[in-house]
Amino acid sequence: MDDGEALLEIQQVSKMFGSVISLFEICTMVRAGQVTCVLGDNGAGKSTLIKILSGVYQPDSGQLLMDGKPLTLHSPRAALEAGIATVYQDLAMVPLMAIWRNFFLGAEPTKGWGPFRRFDAETAKRITREEMLNMGIDIRDPDQPVGTLSGGERQSVAIARAVHFGARLLILDEPTSALGVKQAGVVLKYIVQARDRGLGVIFITHNPHHAYPVGDRFLLLNRGRSLGDFAKSEISLAELTRLMAGGAELEQLAHELERTEINVDDAGLNEVEDAV
Amino acid sequence: MAATTTTAAADERVARVGLFKRLVVKPELGSLIGAIVIFAFFSVLSDVFHSANGIANWLDPASTLGIMAVTVALLMIGGHFDLSAGVQTGTAGIATGLLTTYYGMNTFAALVLSLVLVLAIGFINGYLVVRTKLPSFIITLGMFLMLQGLNLGVTKLVTNTVQVNNFDQVGGYKVLHSILASTVTIAGAPFQIAIAWWIVFTIVGSWVLLKTRFGNWIFAVGGDQNSANNVGVPVGRTTIILFMITSFGAWFVGNAQIVRLTSIQAQTGFGQELIYIVAAVIGGCLLTGGFGSAIGASLGALIFGMTSQGIVYAGWDADWFKFFLGAMLLLAVLSNQYVRRFAEQTRR
Numbered sequence: 001m002d003d004g005e006a007l008l009e010i011q012q013v014s015k016m017f018g019s020v021i022s023l024f025e026i027c028t029m030v031r032a033g034q035v036t037c038v039l040g041d042n043g044a045g046k047s048t049l050i051k052i053l054s055g056v057y058q059p060d061s062g063q064l065l066m067d068g069k070p071l072t073l074h075s076p077r078a079a080l081e082a083g084i085a086t087v088y089q090d091l092a093m094v095p096l097m098a099i100w101r102n103f104f105l106g107a108e109p110t111k112g113w114g115p116f117r118r119f120d121a122e123t124a125k126r127i128t129r130e131e132m133l134n135m136g137i138d139i140r141d142p143d144q145p146v147g148t149l150s151g152g153e154r155q156s157v158a159i160a161r162a163v164h165f166g167a168r169l170l171i172l173d174e175p176t177s178a179l180g181v182k183q184a185g186v187v188l189k190y191i192v193q194a195r196d197r198g199l200g201v202i203f204i205t206h207n208p209h210h211a212y213p214v215g216d217r218f219l220l221l222n223r224g225r226s227l228g229d230f231a232k233s234e235i236s237l238a239e240l241t242r243l244m245a246g247g248a249e250l251e252q253l254a255h256e257l258e259r260t261e262i263n264v265d266d267a268g269l270n271e272v273e274d275a276v
Numbered sequence: 277m278a279a280t281t282t283t284a285a286a287d288e289r290v291a292r293v294g295l296f297k298r299l300v301v302k303p304e305l306g307s308l309i310g311a312i313v314i315f316a317f318f319s320v321l322s323d324v325f326h327s328a329n330g331i332a333n334w335l336d337p338a339s340t341l342g343i344m345a346v347t348v349a350l351l352m353i354g355g356h357f358d359l360s361a362g363v364q365t366g367t368a369g370i371a372t373g374l375l376t377t378y379y380g381m382n383t384f385a386a387l388v389l390s391l392v393l394v395l396a397i398g399f400i401n402g403y404l405v406v407r408t409k410l411p412s413f414i415i416t417l418g419m420f421l422m423l424q425g426l427n428l429g430v431t432k433l434v435t436n437t438v439q440v441n442n443f444d445q446v447g448g449y450k451v452l453h454s455i456l457a458s459t460v461t462i463a464g465a466p467f468q469i470a471i472a473w474w475i476v477f478t479i480v481g482s483w484v485l486l487k488t489r490f491g492n493w494i495f496a497v498g499g500d501q502n503s504a505n506n507v508g509v510p511v512g513r514t515t516i517i518l519f520m521i522t523s524f525g526a527w528f529v530g531n532a533q534i535v536r537l538t539s540i541q542a543q544t545g546f547g548q549e550l551i552y553i554v555a556a557v558i559g560g561c562l563l564t565g566g567f568g569s570a571i572g573a574s575l576g577a578l579i580f581g582m583t584s585q586g587i588v589y590a591g592w593d594a595d596w597f598k599f600f601l602g603a604m605l606l607l608a609v610l611s612n613q614y615v616r617r618f619a620e621q622t623r624r
Contacts, residue, residue, distance in 0.1 A: 077508075092506035094499035096566045097492075105496050106508035108489040118487045 005068065007032045007200035008053075008084075008169055013062035015048050021224050022048040025062065028219040028229045030169065030200040035191060037211035038204045039244055040221035046204050049221070050173055053202065054086040055079035066169075085167030089174055091158040095147030099139060100128040102146050103161050131160040135193055151179045152186035159190050169200040176210045188214050208244050212237045220244065303560030304572030306611050310558065310604065311575050311582070318586030325589045328465035335467065338581025339474040340529055342574045344548070345555035346481040347525030349573035352556050353485065354518040355498035355565025356405060356412035360397065360419040361522050362548035366427045368394045368530030369540040373440030374430070383448040391527050397423070398523030402516030424546060431542035444538040457536035470532055474574065477525070481570035494518065498565030554601065555580055558608040560615075567615070579604060 006029040015023040023045045030036040040046050051057045053064070055073035064071045066082060073079045079086070093102045100121070109120040109127075125142045132139040135156050146154060155175050162170055172191065176184035191214050195201050205211050211218065218235060220227035220243050227243050228235075241257060319326040325334075344361060351358055368390050375386035401419055405412045431438060443449065456473075459466035485491040493514045496504035505511050526545075534540040557563065558579055559572030580601065587597050 088506065090503065090506075092503040094496050094503050094566065096499045096562075097495050101492055101495065105492060105504065108492055110489060117489075118483075119489050119492055121487070 005032075006030065006065070007067065008071075008202075009065040009068075010049075010053075011063050011065065013049075013052060013059045013064070015045075015052060015057060016060050023052070023059075023221075024225050026219070026221070026226050028217065028226075030202055030217065032168070032200050033195055033198050034216040035195050035201040035203055035214050036217040036219065037215035038202060038219045038221065039206065039208060039211055039240070041206055041244070043223065044206075044221035045224040046206075046221060047173075048224075050086060050171055050204060053079070053084060053171055055084075080165075080167075083166055083168035084171065085162035085165065085169070086171040087155070087158045087162055087173065087175065089178070091154055093146050093154060093158060096145055098143045099132075099146055099149070099157060100125045100142040103128045103131070103142075103157065103164075107165065127164065128160075131164045132157070134163075134197070135160045135190055150183055150186075152183035152190075155179075155187045156190045159194055163194060163197065163199065167199065169202065170194055171202045171204070173204050174206070175203070176205060176207065184210060206244075208237060208240045212240055303567055303569040303612075303615070304575060305560070306608060307559045307572045307575035307579065310608075311579050314579055314582050314586065318582060318590060322586070322589035322591075325586055328463035330585070330589060332462075332465040332467045334581040334585035335471050335578075336581070337584055338577045339468060339470040340532065341548075341551060341555055341580055342474040342577035343470070343477045343529055344522075344525050344552045345559065345573040345577045346477045346570045347522045348552040349556040349559060349561050349568050349570055350481060350485060350494060351518045351522050352553070352561040352563070353498045353565060353568040354494045354515060355501065356515065356518065357416060357553065358398075358401060358519060358522045359413065359416040359549045360401065360423055361416075361526055361552055362545035362550075363420055363423040363427060364394050364397060364523055364526035364545065365530035365533065365548065366540065366542065366544035366546070367397065367423050368527040369534040369544060370427055370431055370440055370530075370542065372531055373443055373534050373540050374434050376446040377440060377442050378434050383446045383452065387531060390531065391524070394523040394527045394530075395520050398520035399516060401523075402519035405519070406512040406515050420549065427544075428542045438542040439539050440534070440542075441539040443534050443540070449535070452531075452535045456532040470536075473528070473532070474577075477528075478570055478574040481573075485570050490514070490517075495566055498567075500566070551580065554605050557612065558604055560608070560612060562612055563609075567612075576608075 009029040011027055012025045013023060013027075014021070014025055026045075026049065028036055028038075038046055038049060048057065052059050053073075055076045055078050058072075058074070064073070071082060073082065073084075076086075094105070097105070101124075104119075104124045104127075109123050110117050111120040111123075112118050128142045129139055137153065137156055146157065149157065155172075159170065159172070175187050175191075179187060188210060191201055191203055195214070203211065203214065212232075216232055217230065218232070218240060219229045220240075230240075315326070322330070324330045344365070348358065348361055371390035371393050372383075372386045375381040375389060376383050381389070397419065401412070401416055404410070404415045408415070428438065431440060435441075444453075454469075456469065458469045460469060460472075461467070485494060493504065493509045496507075496509050497511050497514045501511055530540070530544065533544065555576035556568065556573045557576070559569060559574065559576035561568030561573065583600050583604075584597050587594055587600070
């Protein structure tokens with residue numbers, strides 16, 4: 001599982017904002033068909049890392065390698081052209097608009113000529129339905145407004161859209177944080193779907209119970225520094241949780257988590273394995 | 277287990293969206309029902325109302341209003357208001373009138389110049405809204421007041437009166453009259469040509485909105501500006517063009533008016549801006565943007581026309597008209613609110 005070329009390598013990446021070290025010499029990598037989870041509490045530097053990967057910020061030192069070649073991202077558009085798609089928390093979707101209109105927003109297929117050039121609705125609806133089917137969702141009515149979809153379904157539309165527009169590497173910014181337990185499980189399945197279609201996935205979360213079942217690699221961040229970059233074989237869920245929580249609050253947290261841990265190990269893992 | 281959950285969830289959702297809910301999200305449905313009810317209501321009260329003459333009579337005010345309602349609806353779906361839309365009709369007509377009758381300019385050159393003038397006003401409206409990110413309400417209120425003063429001031433300065441007269445003396449008036457103000461006799465009743473233009477505006481507006489990329493951008497910009505921006509929709513350009521489309525409508529309506537009446541008052545269009553918004557809202561446009569239809573706005577204008585004339589035919593005091601209009605506006609706003617809640621409800 002751990003062999004194969006890295007799709008994206010992050011080497012010694014640092015970012016400063018004035019005198020604040022937001023990220024310090026972060027290293028990790030993601031392979032095609034694998035999920036790398038970036039875990040950290042609030043203020044750990046997760047957002048800064050996403051913004052570097054999606055071209056919003058440029059690192060002060062260190063570099064990114066895509067397919068082994070150095071990659072410089074000057075803008076979000078450059079990241080998209082390199083095949084890196086970021087699904088932000090707000091999903092960049094308009095709730096009142098139909099699914100197919102959202103799917104192609106900003107990149108509408110057209111047909112016709114001159115003043116009669118028009119939005120090719122049939123193609124848009126057909127592709128939307130196909131791409132959603134590939135994600136395992138049967139959208140029989142692409143005319144439904146996105147707002148009527150559940151949070152998890154909306155995530156899947158955003159993911160399907162990124163995949164359709166040529167993403168090779170998918171960055172998911174806390175896709176499960178605003179969701180209920182059931183919906184979070186659904187989104188985890190979509191992550192596995194994307195992985196199985198050969199995409200590299202970077203999954204940002206602060207929840208080790210969401211990360212561990214789907215992740216192949218785990219990067220732990222704390223206050224801008226790496227606490228370690230582990231392959232799944234090198235770390236257990238308990239260890240991951242312990243590292244996330246940090247020393248002082250550990251006792252109390254372990255106590256709180258005792259019961260949920262069982263749930264995740266049983267339900268979460270089984271669910272994901274079934275999906276695979 | 278997982279696979280079955282997915283299919284089950286999907287089926288559940290598809291089944292949930294019944295015919296009623298699918299119709300409810302069609303923005304023009306409410307106004308269509310309203311138009312039918314009002315037509316039936318006044319038809320019962322008055323035989324003239326549904327005669328050819330009667331129809332020609334109430335289609336007339338509906339047509340000029342309808343042209344503006346369509347352009348204003350596009351702007352509202354894009355998330356903005358234009359309170360200066362009414363006075364811009366005056367500005368356009370006065371500009372054409374003064375340039376021809378007082379400065380002897382070629383009529384068609386004057387028309388082009390007046391178009392350039394109002395498009396510039398629309399551009400300034402849009403540009404200020406985009407750059408300052410202030411509510412369009414306040415920006416166009418400023419523009420409204422400025423133009424109101426300018427229309428009156430300039431007209432008085434040039435003509436020493438508050439109107440521009442003698443437009444029928446200008447070159448090419450006959451051509452203009454046949455294009456913008458002639459009547460077509462159908463079933464013995466004179467129908468204004470503006471009705472045909474109204475239909476053209478409605479079809480083009482609806483086509484742009486539903487069938488083009490730009491239309492998709494209008495919905496997106498009005499629905500969620502941030503999201504639209506994130507996926508690469510040119511938000512600023514779309515907004516500015518929408519304001520210019522409204523100005524184009526004002527140019528058309530203002531000039532149609534000076535051609536038809538052969539004169540134009542400096543006060544032309546004052547207060548109309550709210551009627552345009554009323555028509556668009558009755559037609560299903562949300563005040564918050566992102567939802568609505570051009571056909572709906574036209575139906576809103578139709579309702580306005582039918583009610584204003586219907587009350588006269590029914591032999592009632594015309595004062596009741598405003599009451600009816602207000603009641604319909606309230607009803608429309610309430611049902612729009614319901615539609616929006618349905619469309620935006622989330623299941624988490």
